[in-house]
Amino acid sequence: MKRIAVVGASLAGVRAAQELRAQGYDGGIVLIGEEQHLPYDRPPLSKAFLAGTASPASLELLDAGDLASLALDFRLGVRATALEPGNRRVLLSDGGSVHADGVVIATGGRARTLPGFEAAHTLRTLDDALALRSALVPGVRVAIVGAGFIGAEVASTCRSLGLDVTVLEALAAPLAPVLGAELAAVCARLHADHGTDLRCGVSVAGMDAAGVRLADGELVPADVVVTGVGMTPVTDWLAGSGLTVGNGVHTDAGLVTELPQVVAVGDVAHYHSAGVGRRHEHWTNASEQAPVAVANLLAGQTSRTYTPSGYVWSDQYAGTLQLAGHPRPDDTLSFVDGDPSSTSFVAVWQRDGSTVGVFALNNAKLFNRLRRPLRLPAAV
Structure with missing residues (x-):
């Protein structure tokens, strides 16, 4: 592949670009982003940045050294309007286009x-x-x-x-x-x-x-x-591309679409494992998917599959909430440290004798220890 287009310049797109270089790809990488801004981190937007204690510069995902080493061709302030796999082209809202031998779809979503x-x-x-x-x-x-x-x-x-x-x-x-x-x-x-x-x-x-x-x-x-009622995956630009969309871009368990030269990562990726589809909208997921999707894109086939950690965190008031795994309503919940009235506690969900989920409030040390051996189901 001489050139790869990464459509989406948020965390998932940046991680995909970084993985391309880390996995030895030395061709051209075009990073297409609808916003004018250089890639930035979103979690602080509702916290420190909204409070006025963080600057836009502190959110940037790439420093000067990253920009130099990645050698990205930025196309910012433009939307992808169509994917033409037969012509190996991504059409853009400014009337231009990008020829690409491979495509990473990382368009995320829009606020509902x-x-x-x-x-x-x-x-x-x-x-x-x-x-x-x-x-x-x-x-x-x-x-x-x-x-x-x-x-x-x-x-x-x-x-x-x-x-x-x-x-x-x-x-x-x-x-x-x-x-x-x-x-x-x-x-x-x-x-x-x-x-x-x-x-x-x-x-x-x-x-x-x-x-x-x-x-x-x-x-x-x-x-x-x-x-704050969720988001809608950005897939409208893929109409007529031949890709299956519906609550995201459908992929196999390795984040590969029907076209082996097209993969999807992040909030927009609706991947299937054991016949069941799943889509996540969390920061960790966007980072974890990139290595798998890139490896399969460069291999031209699904050689690796994605296993989610299910890790999510949220800072609310004086509390840091952490969740890992994919618990179900019928799983058994028990508290292993503290109780729900405490300002610090850890709880676990169990299924068939195995721990399948961990939740903590203000207890990162024990949470991290318990999440390491977590058994994750192939699909839920």
């Missing part, structure tokens, strides 16, 4: 929006964070729709700025489908302990200048509204 909330803030990009940060002036009331990781982290940051915060969640408890009722209650307690008004089991109808209107007609007063 809700009907009636078109004027609300979302938090997916650096520009989103800049816009939200400028709106968080002293005295504003903030309403956040969604109590997932992004919603909780934004709420935490807003409270650290001394702002009144209301979080509106449709579920009975935050992150209940992922953590189960007992641990979801811990997340709810973090909000309550730090003065956030968490309202679960509510439906929203829309927003206006006065705030958020609930489905039952109640008005939640707010000057700033943020929606």
Whole structure:
């Protein structure tokens, strides 16, 4: 391969470019990114950067030495609009195109929006964070729709700025489908302990200048509204490419699409193992997938398969939450250190006598020890 196009200039795309060089590829690498910014790290956007304690420069994923050693051909501020495998071309929104013998799809996703909330803030990009940060002036009331990781982290940051915060969640408890009722209650307690008004089991109808209107007609007063209701994988540009899409780009267990010269990594990759598809939207996953996808791209076939660690972390208020593995609702949860009322504890999920998941609040040392031998299912 003389040239490889990496479509997507966030973490997954950068890691793929780094892996290409690490695995001996010395051809051209074109890194295509829709944003004007050089690649940057997203997790601080809802935390230190939003709070104003981190600068844009501190988020950059590549330093001067990286830029020199990787020798990337950047195409920033343009979108990929089509993939033409037969012509080995990626078409771009500026009317240009990139000829490539191989393609890494790392387009990630766009923040999902809700009907009636078109004027609300979302938090997916650096520009989103800049816009939200400028709106968080002293005295504003903030309403956040969604109590997932992004919603909780934004709420935490807003409270650290001394702002009144209301979080509106449709579920009975935050992150209940992922953590189960007992641990979801811990997340709810973090909000309550730090003065956030968490309202679960509510439906929203829309927003206006006065705030958020609930489905039952109640008005939640707010000057700033943020929606954190997930993301949608960016796959529209692949129409007509011959690739299978649907909740991401479908790949085999080695992150290879139907075309061996095209692989997918990161939030957009919907990989299949044992006949079951899975897609992850977490930082660790984007890093872990790159070595496997690149090895298979360079080999021209699936020679390696991907096994996820399932590792996720979230900083909320005074707590650092860590999760590893892929627990199911029917797994047995037990506490191996502390209890759910503690400010520090570790819990594990077990299935058929084996540990399949670990969760910790403010106990990284024990968490890391327990996650190492974790048995991960091939698919869930």
